[in-house]
Amino acid sequence: MRLRLLLAAAPLVILGGCAAIPAKGGATVAQAEAPPAASPYGLFLAGEAAMNAGRSSEAAQFFDLARLGSDDNATVEERAFTAAILAGDIDKAAALAPVGDDASEAAKRLGKLVVAVKALAEDKGKVAQADLAADAIQFPHRAAAALLAPWAAAEAGDVEGSLVRPQVRGDRVVDYFGQLGQALLYERARRYDEAETDFKALTAGPVRTTLASLAYGGFLERRGRRADAVRVYDEALQRTPGETSVIAARARVKAGKAAPPAPGVKAGAAQAILGPASEMVAAKQSQFALAYLRLALRLDPKRDEAWVMVGDVLSGAGDNAAARDAYEKVRPGSEEYGAAQAKLAWTYQNAGDKETALKLARSGAATGGLDARMTLADLLRADEQYAEAAQVLSGLIAEDKTPDWRLLYARGVSYERLGRWPEAEADMKAALKLAPDEPELLNYLGYSWIDRGEHLKEAMAMVEKAVAADPRSGAMVDSLGWAYYRLGDYKQAVEKLEQAVELEAGDPEINNHLGDAYWKVGRKDEALFQWKRVLTLQPDAKMKADAETKIASGAGPDGPPRKVAGE
Structure with a gap:
């Protein structure tokens, strides 16, 4: 069964995983011979580096080697003790317990x-x-x-x-x-x-x-x-x-x-x-x-929810290998299996292996669990397979008399990306009735209206409310800046979009918007710089074509409408 936390979950910031790193020839650090010139102090420093990087098993092995020749066993053993616990070797940790x-x-x-x-x-x-x-x-x-x-x-x-x-x-x-x-x-x-x-x-x-x-x-x-x-x-x-x-x-x-x-x-x-x-x-x-x-x-x-929690902690640190090892410990048929498979899928998604991620997510969703099916929908959206994502979400929504706003929101996003705006707008409005103060929802619907040139005053109020709730969100400040742009207040647009770029410097869309705003206030050299920067930030095909056209035409956002092949 899943453990329901008594306290609100906090973002996970943790030492990383526990997978030993192979030495030359495929042996782990513990199996490999230490370099001839390695001193106990050098091994200790290697252990510290591994510990700081979150590789607890590797750290434990280095500290073990360092203990053999160290004159300061108390310090080394204390670090070896800590590393052994985090790596899951409780018996060794007990033997090394500082006294x-x-x-x-x-x-x-x-x-x-x-x-x-x-x-x-x-x-x-x-x-x-x-x-x-x-x-x-x-x-x-x-x-x-x-x-x-x-x-x-x-x-x-x-x-x-x-x-x-x-x-x-x-x-x-x-x-x-x-x-x-x-x-x-x-x-x-x-x-x-x-x-x-x-x-x-x-x-x-x-x-x-x-x-x-x-x-x-x-x-x-x-x-x-x-x-x-x-x-x-x-x-x-x-x-x-x-x-x-x-x-x-x-x-x-x-x-x-x-x-x-x-x-x-x-x-x-x-x-x-x-x-x-x-x-x-x-x-x-x-x-x-x-x-x-x-x-x-x-x-x-066999405590499956504990294995899932271990995987969550390690995944939150970015140690996909160790997280996978934990998730894979969850037994098939257990109540946690679907969730574990879904979380395992994300470790592959984060590593760029989308095919394996979707295969695992489908396996997890087949168990019927809500979280596992939501994960499948999220992965499908991440892979831009919006039609199937909307289908999965529709099934979840149909099962609940009062659907969670997040389900409606996620399906609305999928519909919007498919170009099915009336359905997307209906889902967004329904979600907003259930969660009228949710910043992410206010921002998405408000921005969508702004980008379409619809309901601008109402959209402006929604985005302002979202920014007030989450002023450190570059995406939300960008929406506010773009609202000013659409309303023709280019000076305010520049001010807000500069703030947005400071918050999320690597976002291609925000940089693109700032370039447009610079152009409108006559800062054309800076506008060209921003559009060229967009091309270095892995924009999607539509945004890439938009930036290239603005640069080549010399007319900026005032030029002819940009077309993308297939539109």
Whole structure:
């Protein structure tokens, strides 16, 4: 099931991936002999460079080699410890966990958490329980330790200890996941009434997640209360229509299939630590987020949503190879498989392999998942296959009584690119009724009207509203500048379009617009410079022909209409 984050997701800025880089002859760094002249310090610097570039596995290998001859083992081992965690080698990280006086306090605290997780993964509950005892691990890992402690107690056979809800003052992630864990552990202890009290509180409280609904529904199924489970799933679908994991759970009940088993200790502990991992992602503490995800996977290597999150983190850093490795770990047939295939497709799209990207996206969309089908539509639009994109989006829109504005917007864009303006305009207007303050939507419809010379005053107001909401968007400032141009206020147009170029210097359309505005105010040399610059920015065929004609004719935008072959 997909983990629903308690906190808003933040942009992912992270160390990159974990794929070892082959040395000469195809061997990895660890397998290859170090260059004869390489000193421990040189290897350390190589490890630092690899770490800074996000290549965690390669970094770990360099640090391992550096440790063999270094006189400053504390520093090197601390870096090797960090790299091993990020690369997913938790057992090695536990062996390298810093403990000496020379080690930093932060590294020692994380080391304690890693050692405890390894013990729990190896069924050494009493060892893990002792390592995770109250206040044994402090900030910033106190929340993770607190959430793992009850599961360690359960593994150690301490039933009463496992039922104590973790507390960290002011930490809402601990409050939420602590109560979810307590509910599951009450069920494990066969204290069903207390378990249901917790489940009801989670699904009726201010924060209602798919995760809690699935957990409560599964509990009810195991109790033989199928009708009650269906009601819980129906309530969840009212909040999040189209949620494939809930649809699948509901279908399972209706078909009379067996209830899902209660999570074991390791699976429950892995789920618990995904809460702090999500919080770290939201707080842009990306190294910690990746570390926690690796710890969760040491406890439960089949935790598919954790593999997807790892892939997301690594993909966000631009490390496509490592991201692919994570996405490919998701098992076929799992609820996350469609989303993983869709995300895997984007790694190939970003690398320029459009054929493979579309093949994978179609495979993901075949699972029927909303996100996977949206990804297919997005990739088709990115590849300018607008007709098929509109077809996919139409299917999604038809399934929802009140379609998400994003679906209408995306289909409107596809129709506009196909030259089907009346349909595009209708979709944009419908989307705007659902999201009247959405800057991207206001900008797109406003700009389209401006570019067509229609509804100029209304379009101007829409674009001004979009720019006020997102003043750092070059595209939106460009729309405002182009509105002034269309209205004949060329001085204002130049001012706004210069701002837009400063914000997005490499956008060919913005540079083209600025050239036109310069021409209109008599700055013809600067106009020619801008149009020539457009030709260096990979413009599409229409814009390329437009710029070339303006340069060649000597008449600028006042010359004859530009034609493109095939129009």
